[in-house]
Amino acid sequence: MTSAPGVPFLKGHGTENDFVIIPDPDGLLDLTPEAVARLCDRRAGIGGDGVLRVVRSAAHPEAKDMADEAEWFMDYRNSDGSIAEMCGNGARVFARHLERAGLARPGEVAIATRAGVRKAHIAEGGGHVTIAMGAAQLTEPDDGMDEITVSVAGHTWPVRKVGMGNPHAVAFVSDLADAGRLLEAPTVRPAAAYPDGVNVEFVVSRGPRHVALRVHERGAGETRSCGTGACAVMVAAARRDGADPRRDGASVTYTVDVPGGRLEITERPDGEIEMAGPAVIVAEGTIDPALLP
Numbered sequence: 227m228t229s230a231p232g233v234p235f236l237k238g239h240g241t242e243n244d245f246v247i248i249p250d251p252d253g254l255l256d257l258t259p260e261a262v263a264r265l266c267d268r269r270a271g272i273g274g275d276g277v278l279r280v281v282r283s284a285a286h287p288e289a290k291d292m293a294d295e296a297e298w299f300m301d302y303r304n305s306d307g308s309i310a311e312m313c314g315n316g317a318r319v320f321a322r323h324l325e326r327a328g329l330a331r332p333g334e335v336a337i338a339t340r341a342g343v344r345k346a347h348i349a350e351g352g353g354h355v356t357i358a359m360g361a362a363q364l365t366e367p368d369d370g371m372d373e374i375t376v377s378v379a380g381h382t383w384p385v386r387k388v389g390m391g392n393p394h395a396v397a398f399v400s401d402l403a404d405a406g407r408l409l410e411a412p413t414v415r416p417a418a419a420y421p422d423g424v425n426v427e428f429v430v431s432r433g434p435r436h437v438a439l440r441v442h443e444r445g446a447g448e449t450r451s452c453g454t455g456a457c458a459v460m461v462a463a464a465r466r467d468g469a470d471p472r473r474d475g476a477s478v479t480y481t482v483d484v485p486g487g488r489l490e491i492t493e494r495p496d497g498e499i500e501m502a503g504p505a506v507i508v509a510e511g512t513i514d515p516a517l518l519p
């Protein structure tokens with residue numbers, strides 16, 4: 227008896243933000259939100275915070291325009307099946323996959339994302355990847371915080387609104403445990419501040435230019451790390467600490483501890499944010515056709 231051929235996949239993570247990677251060069255796979263949720267299910271599926279579909283830019287309608295600059299498009303989906311513009315940890319793992327599969331050499335590789343082209347630098351051996359994440363979008367309110375609040379577990383904090391291609395709300399707290407169990411999404415007010423939903427980061431200081439965070443991700447719940455979130459936190463912390471590389475003409479680097487490891491984030495005088503951290507592939511196999519009918 228022969229069964230239908232399965233679709234190949236890999237599993238990888240960056241600071242324990244984990245992904246199902248599906249090579250689909252010609253963009254033929256009908257990856258429905260239901261299929262993504264089944265794949266990411268940690269009991270009945272492969273398990274992951276999201277899916278990284280690896281498609282040739284020229285073969286994907288959302289990436290065709292970037293095909294001259296970046297051969298590969300990262301089609302990122304959250305574990306609930308929703309689509310997001312960008313995933314920082316995912317981009318490092320995506321670059322690692324390209325290098326491991328012989329689709330990119332160690333050195334620089336451009337990746338098309340819904341937030342635009344991002345350049346990754348893959349270290350020899352591939353385990354460490356640096357990504358140029360673009361500039362943060364943030365306002366400069368007089369008191370350093372936007373008039374937005376986040377509430378969870380009986381606490382309410384003001385937040386800094388930061389865009390990293392996707393939306394973030396950064397709250398400085400005195401104890402990461404104050405965010406409670408984060409089984410539900412924190413309430414951000416006014417809701418109109420984030421019409422497409424939001425990723426929420428809770429941050430404490432660990433020392434000079436050193437912070438730690440917990441994150442509740444839009445479409446995925448609490449995760450062990452969020453690369454775009456770490457970048458948003460870095461910028462919010464730098465402004466809180468009085469540092470602004472565009473104004474000061476000097477780069478600033480923060481160490482950002484996440485529950486799943488450590489990221490180094492640098493903001494340059496031209497506004498570009500660079501994120502450096504690990505990218506690991508842990509498994510490969512074939513998806514049971516029942517998960518991807």
Ligand SMILES: N[C@@H](CCC[C@H](N)C(=O)O)C(=O)O
Pocket residue numbers: 243276304309310311312313314315316392393425443444445446451452453454455
């Ligand atoms: N974990 C990611 C962010 C993934 C997308 C996010 N949940 C959203 O919906 O914007 C990262 O490492 O940046």
